[in-house]
Amino acid sequence: MGVATEGISMTANLAEDKQNETSAEAERDLDLSPAKGLFCGEIIQSCFWPFPEITNEQKEMLGMVLDSVDRFLEDKQENFRQWDEAGEQPEEFIQGLRDLGLFGLIIPEEHGGIGLSNTGYSRVLQQSSRYDSSVSLTIGAHSSIGMKGLLLFGTDAQKERYLPRLASGEMIAAYCLTESGSGSDAASIRTRATRNSNGGWTLNGEKIWITNGGIADFYTVFARTDSDAGKLSAFIVERDSPGVNIGLKEDKLGIRSSSTTTVSFADVEIPAENLLGEEGKGFKIAMAILNSGRTGLSGGAVGGMKTCIALASKQAVERKQFGSSIAEFGLIKKKIAEMTVDCFAAESAVRMVSHYIDSGYTDYSVEAAISKVFASEAMFRAANESLQIAAGNGFMKEFPYERIMRDSRILTIFEGTSEILRLFIALSGMKYAGVLLQELKSATDDIFNNPIKGFGLLSDYAGRRITHLTSLGQDRIIAAVPEILRDDALVFEKYTLELARMTDVLLRRHGKSIIEKQFALQRAADVVIDLFVGLSVLSRVSAMTPDDSEQYQQALSIAHIFSQRAKRRMNRNLRAMLRNEDEAAKSLAEYIFDKQSYPWDVL
Ligand SMILES: Cc1cc2nc3c(=O)[nH]c(=O)nc-3n(C[C@H](O)[C@H](O)[C@H](O)COP(=O)(O)OP(=O)(O)OC[C@H]3O[C@@H](n4cnc5c(N)ncnc54)[C@H](O)[C@@H]3O)c2cc1C
Missing domain, CATH: 1.20.140.10 (Butyryl-CoA Dehydrogenase, subunit A, domain 3)
Known part of the structure; x- marks a missing residue:
């Protein structure tokens, strides 16, 4: 080998070494949690820089889905207002969502879905939330949590059996964890699945406040299994199984046209093959689903903020008081600037977390929780402030502000309260x-x-x-x-x-x-x-x-x-x-708990 070729081969080896190092570094990054790293004084630069981009091909696909969402939803403002009052979405509208393929957003193409990445999915929910939160919830509860367990933990046979019907929307999915005695403390559920001699299970219990409860056909249900000291397990339950009962729709503050019901199980027979994931791993499965689904909800919050910014800035420019547009006033500018900073910030964090999920990071639970807390609270601030800018108009049902504010109130409560997160x-x-x-x-x-x-x-x-x-x-x-x-x-x-x-x-x-x-x-x-x-x-x-x-x-x-x-x-x-x-505040709260009233009334 001559000197020149030796040189080339050495350079190639060095380049290969460097490449191996870089890919080893990239692989090592997948095990890291950038947010946990912050607690250790470390900003893991490679986890934050460069800012994630999607490919042109993905952009093209996403653009088509977003266009069809716009076309379907943009002329329905009056419908959304009426459906909010009626407390439900008509079946023809849900059929329209099916026809657009919106129940198959994250289902792989080989199973009949669109196969969007987490980033793409979160962006679609952002778009639908610009129009109406209840619409996003019907789609989101199906994909983010209802059938996510099947995608993450299902066997090939389970996927083949259910995913095509879930992708077409022939089956709509719901996630059944909460019970009357078990909200934030999810591990305390009492719904029970007892193993039968045939290897199957008998399910008894009641779940409350289940999104899509009334329209779903596929339920991911968490129950205590009687083996292994009563650990939780996850099951796929079909609506038409004897013993499954759906309660009346709940009358709610917001997201009123999204279906929320109890779902109860009286001696429901579940075949052995409908156990989802491993027996006894139900709590882990429940949390993994919520972690992976959080960017859907946070993406929706970003979409809602964009609507608030558009509505409130138009209102501020058009409304005149004291001889000028209220947009001229510092306090109105402050509100619009804060909403805009919040929106940009939430959008950046949600995109970052979606990128971690798409890139195969194994530990993104803290980052997902951060994006959910920030985006949901920022959305509520934006809803509140845009209503304040519209003031009296904002308070009237004729305008969308009050509905947006009622709808956004749920965001800090479900899929993990802000306190728990x-x-x-x-x-x-x-x-x-x-x-x-x-x-x-x-x-x-x-x-x-x-x-x-x-x-x-x-x-x-x-x-x-x-x-x-x-x-x-x-x-x-x-x-x-x-x-x-x-x-x-x-x-x-x-x-x-x-x-x-x-x-x-x-x-x-x-x-x-x-x-x-x-x-x-x-x-x-x-x-x-x-x-x-x-x-x-x-x-x-x-x-x-x-x-x-x-x-x-x-x-x-x-x-x-x-x-x-x-x-x-x-x-x-x-x-x-x-x-x-802190100690004084705790003691004050304890005093009030004792009294259960405010004791300083003056006459
Ligand atoms: C419209 C709607 C739709 C829903 N959809 C679904 C669904 O599809 N599937 C499903 O399974 N569930 C669903 N839920 C349930 C939802 O996830 C729960 O409401 C939520 O987890 C909180 O539980 P909780 O309401 O029982 O509140 P609780 O757990 O009783 O909490 C009450 C308050 O105490 C705080 N708190 C609780 N524990 C602690 C603690 N250790 N330290 C400090 N503060 C604490 C909470 O943050 C909260 O402020 C839905 C709820 C609603 C309202």
Whole structure:
């Protein structure tokens, strides 16, 4: 081999090594949780940058679906208003959803669906939510949760049997977990499945508030199985099985035309082949479905915000008071700016989480919870503020504001309340950091005894963490953002380290009893929500082509506004970890629980 070819082959080997390293790095990223990393002081740059893009082919497909959604829904505003009052969607309308293929959005093409990615699916729900939340719920409860268990855990035989009918909408799906005594505490359900001598099961119990309950034919039902100390298992139950009873439709505050009913089971015989996933793994299955489905709900919230921005800005420009358009007033501008920043931020975070799911990340539960909490709360703020801008008109049923506000109220309640998700976000992050702390402690002991062995014992994360806590060799995200946003990037670098330090302090101070410190957990969750959402915003703006256009300049401004406001919120939350009135507040609440009334009436 000559010198030149040797050189080429060496370069090729180096390139191959580099490629192997990069793909090993990419594979390693799939096991990481970028949000949990934040609790350890680490911004895993490769998980946030570059901002995810979908392929041109996917864009084309998605564009066609979005167009058909627009065409089908855009002239139905008056219908949505009437169906809200009537409390149901007519069958012809649901047939229209079937005809458009909207029940097959995430079902693979080989089973008759459209086979959209999580990103594409979330974007479709965003589009339908621009028109009406109940419509999104009929489609979303079917795909996000109703039949998601079948997609994630079903056997080939189960998929072949049900997916084609679910894709066409011949069967509509519902997710049956909640019971009268079991809401947030999902593990406490009492519906029971008893194993029969023929290998099948007999199901007894009642589920409440089931979305699509009245129109579904396919129920994913969670029940306590009598083996293995009564663990939960998941089952596929068909509506026409004897003993399945559907209750009356619930009369609700919002999303009124979406079907919500009880679904009860009286000695329902379930064949052995309808067990979904492994026996005893039902709780895991229930949570995996919710985690994977959250981007549907969050995407819907983003769509709702876009409608609020469009309605409220038009109203503000047209409405005149004190001799000028109310759009001229600072307080109205403030509301529109906040809604816009919130919408851009929620959209960025939801896209990031969908990308993790599409790319095969194995642990995205905390990120999905963050996007759900942020997007659902931002949507409610937007609904409230757009109604406030429309004021008296906003209060009247003739206009859509009051319906949007009623509809958006549910978002922080179902698929995990904001309270439960904040606790989950903080505890998952802290548990992860706590394990690393233990690992760090034993490894650092070893480092002093035997430096080489000691470092060898450190996991990848813990090793990097040492460099972080000593501020050496940190991945710097400021290099990845446009010059003008460097100071904003520094905010997220600084507060990521602050969060890690605070996590250390809290874990050392409270140990396992951190689980009971809900005020502190809420603050930690709020800090990590600001960090994750803010980094998603920075990444998105970094991916934009810099130019003089107003759109680009305003996007820079959004990133700046978000990061500076997040900085103030994070600072407040972290300071309040150490100095607060938590005990006084708890004692006040206990006093009121005791009285069950307000005791300072004046005459
Ligand atoms: C319109 C609608 C549709 C629904 N659709 C479905 C569906 O399709 N399938 C399904 O299975 N379920 C469905 N649900 C149920 C929904 O998921 C539950 O309402 C939700 O999980 C909350 O449970 P809960 O209402 O019993 O509240 P609870 O669990 O009783 O909570 C009450 C309050 O206490 C808070 N809380 C509870 N535990 C804690 C804690 N440990 N620490 C601090 N705060 C706490 C909660 O955040 C909440 O503010 C639906 C509900 C509604 C209203």
